[in-house]
Amino acid sequence: MKIIKAKDYEDMSRKAANIISAQVILKPDCVLGLATGSTPIGAYKQLADWYKKGDIDFSEVSTYNLDEYRGLSHDDPQSYHYFMRENFFDHINVDLNNTHVPDGSNPDAAAACSEYDRIVAAAGYPDLQLLGIGNNGHIGFNEPDDHFSKGTHCVDLTESTIQANSRLFDSIDDVPRQAYTMGTQTIMYARMILVVANGEAKAQAVHDMCYGPVTPECPASILQLHTNCVVVADEAALSLCE
Ligand code: PGA
Numbered sequence: 001m002k003i004i005k006a007k008d009y010e011d012m013s014r015k016a017a018n019i020i021s022a023q024v025i026l027k028p029d030c031v032l033g034l035a036t037g038s039t040p041i042g043a044y045k046q047l048a049d050w051y052k053k054g055d056i057d058f059s060e061v062s063t064y065n066l067d068e069y070r071g072l073s074h075d076d077p078q079s080y081h082y083f084m085r086e087n088f089f090d091h092i093n094v095d096l097n098n099t100h101v102p103d104g105s106n107p108d109a110a111a112a113c114s115e116y117d118r119i120v121a122a123a124g125y126p127d128l129q130l131l132g133i134g135n136n137g138h139i140g141f142n143e144p145d146d147h148f149s150k151g152t153h154c155v156d157l158t159e160s161t162i163q164a165n166s167r168l169f170d171s172i173d174d175v176p177r178q179a180y181t182m183g184t185q186t187i188m189y190a191r192m193i194l195v196v197a198n199g200e201a202k203a204q205a206v207h208d209m210c211y212g213p214v215t216p217e218c219p220a221s222i223l224q225l226h227t228n229c230v231v232v233a234d235e236a237a238l239s240l241c242e
Contacts, residue, residue: 001210001224003241004232009198013042015232016130016196020047021056023128023192029060033126033187034088035140036065036080039196040130041087048091058094064120066131066140067181068104070154078169078176079104102152102180109154112180116152120186129190133197136160137205137218141181148216149183184219193229195220197237206233207240 006012020043023030034040050056065080072079081101089099100119106112120126131139136158142149143158156178157165166172187193197206209220210231216222223229 002230003210003238004230005238006232006234008234009042012196012198012232012234013046016040016043016194017046017050019194019230019232020128020130021050024056024058024061027127028057030127031123031125032061032063033129033190034063034065034084035130035132036067036083037132039132039198043196044088048088051092058092061094062098062123063094063100064123064126065101066187067179068102069176070104070109070178070180071107071176073105104180109180113152113154116180116182117186120182125186126190128192128194129187131187131193131195133195133202133205133209133220134161135164135201135205137208137220139184139187139220139223141179142184142219144219145216148185148219148222150185151183152180152186153183154178154180184222188222188226191228193223193226195223195229195231197231197233199234200236200239202233202237203240206231206237210241
């Protein structure tokens with residue numbers, strides 16, 4: 001695991017965007033695994049900026065997002081599909097046909113999840129997987145558990161995740177209770193993993209991810225076993241790692 005310390009959120013975002021940009025420049029038709037949440041928004045903005053300046057071309061890139069709320073359609077403003085368009089896809093020249101998010105609108109969880117596994121495998125898995133980390137150490141929506149998950153599956157969100165995500169909804173009752181998420185094993189198939197984290201609230205999770213025991217109680221801890229994992233975090237998120 002390589003840990004890169006950033007001064008603050010801006011610096012973290014720029015460093016992460018530089019790494020993603022390098023991937024796209026080195027392999028224009030690369031497969032990017034993407035993440036939602038507040039943390040990657042700055043990196044997406046930076047990449048969109050560089051696209052506008054003519055520095056990056058996303059026309060051959062394909063993308064696979066980690067997760068989606070179960071029960072939300074693509075055009076629901078709270079869906080991750082919508083989030084990706086609003087925060088990234090609508091500002092770059094990626095072909096929307098090459099962007100993929102699990103189909104939250106499919107109530108048949110087994111069908112939605114196995115179809116997502118099929119298309120991620122057919123794409124050859126991400127060259128680079130971008131990840132945020134939850135306060136409880138989750139990656140994607142792989143919540144603390146007694147085992148590591150494998151393929152895409154339907155999860156019940158933990159109270160701590162529902163609480164953390166409620167800031168984006170009118171009320172906590174509106175937060176969906178389930179999601180479809182890529183499994184931990186699938187995440188580990190990515191050839192490079194880039195974790196972004198900022199703020200003090202992430203400090204314990206970042207510490208446990210980097211230095212704690214490898215345990216499904218902190219799903220991100222499995223990244224210690226990945227051969228090409230980079231963590232870009234600000235000083236506050238790294239404050240327990242000194
Ligand atoms: P956040 O979420 O970026 O909104 O903090 C990260 C995550 O839950 O994976």
